[in-house]
Each structure stands twice: as C-alpha cells, then as structure tokens.
Amino acid sequence: MTTQPSLLDEVTADEALTSAGRAPSLAPLGEGLVRHVLSRGAWVDVRPGWVQRSEALFEHLLADVPWRAERRQMYDREVDVPRLLCFYGEEAVLPHALLAEARDALSAHYLPELGEPLRTAGLCLYRDGRDGVAWHGDRLGRSSREDTVVAIISLGAPRPLVLRPRGGGPTALRVPVGHGDLLVMGGSCQRTWEHAVPKTSKPVGPRVSVQLRPRGVR
Ligand SMILES: O=C(O)CCC(=O)C(=O)O
DSSP states (O other): OOOOOOHHHHHHHHHHHHHHHHOOEEOOSSTTOEEEEOSTTEEEEEETTOEETHHHHHHHHHHHSOOEEEEEEETTEEEEEEEEEEEEOTTSOOSSHHHHHHHHHHHHHHHHHHSSOOOEEEEEEEOSTTOOEEEEOOOSBGGGTSOOOEEEEEEESOEEEEEEETTOOSOOEEEEEOTTEEEEEEETHHHHEEEEEOOOSSOOOOEEEEEEEOTTBO
16 A cells, blocks of 8 residues: 655645755865964964855844844943844853854864863844944953954855954955855954954945854953
C-alpha cells in the first residue's frame, strides 16, 4: 500500500523549506577574513558577507529589538543621539539565536589573541543618512588602557565605517559595511585610533550594527 501525503503535510513541508531557505547562517570565519595592520599596534579584520542570507536577520532585528532613542549633553544643551540603541549585557538573551552563535564563533576565533570571550552586544539602528556616529574610540572601561577586540556585524544598507589615527588627520581606512559584513577592531585600535559612521545626504536605507565586546569594554 502506498501512502499519499496530505495536502496539509505538503504545505507544511513547503513552508519549512522556504523558511529554512531564508534562514540566516554564518559562513566559515577564517575564509575571506583579511587583516589590515594599522600603526601603533592596531589592526582591523574584515570578512565581507560573513552572515549569509542576512536580510531575514535584519528584518527580525528591525521588528523585534526594543529600540530606544537616547539624549546626551552637548555643551550647554541636551540633543538627540542620532541613532536608536539597545544594549544586551552579559546575562541578557540576545534577540536572535544567530547572534549568540556569532558571538561564540568570534570568541573561539579570537581567544588566542584576546584571552577572553566576547560577552556583551550593543545594537544600533541607523534609520537613514541623518543618523551616524562621530569620531570616537570605545574607551569606556578597560579599553582605555588595555588592548582589546570589538567585533561589528553590519546588516541592511551599507554605510562606510571610517578610521583615522587618534587625534585627527585624514581618514586612513574606509570600509563600506552592510548586508552581513563583519569588521573587527583589535589590538590598541580603541586607544590609538578613532572610528566613525559619518552622516550622509545621500539616500540610504536603514542599517543595523551589532557590536560584540568583552566584559568591561564599552
Ligand atoms: O555603527 C557601527 O558599526 C559603529 C558603532 C560604534 O562605533 C559604536 O557604537 O561605538
């Protein structure tokens, strides 16, 4: 006797295939990872397209992360921070299982250099070209005096992440990051170099940045 799958089973199987086909996943990390050695003990690793089928992850984060607008003091007045934010501390459950997988894969890869795992995730949403982040190093905490690693996964519309030596000077490295690209800043980069995502008047879509950092680095 042959058994005929019901129409319902077929639909379910089709749906499962479709959603599995769209599911984001990580490409092998070592393949395609290029290191840019900067001055004064700083380096930047770039791995284009590390998150494959990143669109589904991007849409999930856009919809499900409790994005918050923040304000900060600028001289004598308070201004809007030009991007939305959400911070996940060490104990927090990340908003998608793939981010935990990415954090663990990066922790394993960089352990010989870093000596500790990545533990926190800072998420930023750049809604359009009016959002950006000015020149800075992540120097709150231990990174003001110790070498460290900050890994950034970029999703959605690409925006250039630019780097220059601390204290000014022309941009020395400009990396357009989006659509699942990975950029990792390491060594003395947070102390001796600065990075920024400049605002732009060009029409650009939203971008989400996921920054994975070790304990005590912000
Ligand atoms: O958008 C990015 O990828 C950079 C974010 C950043 O530098 C920061 O939040 O400190």
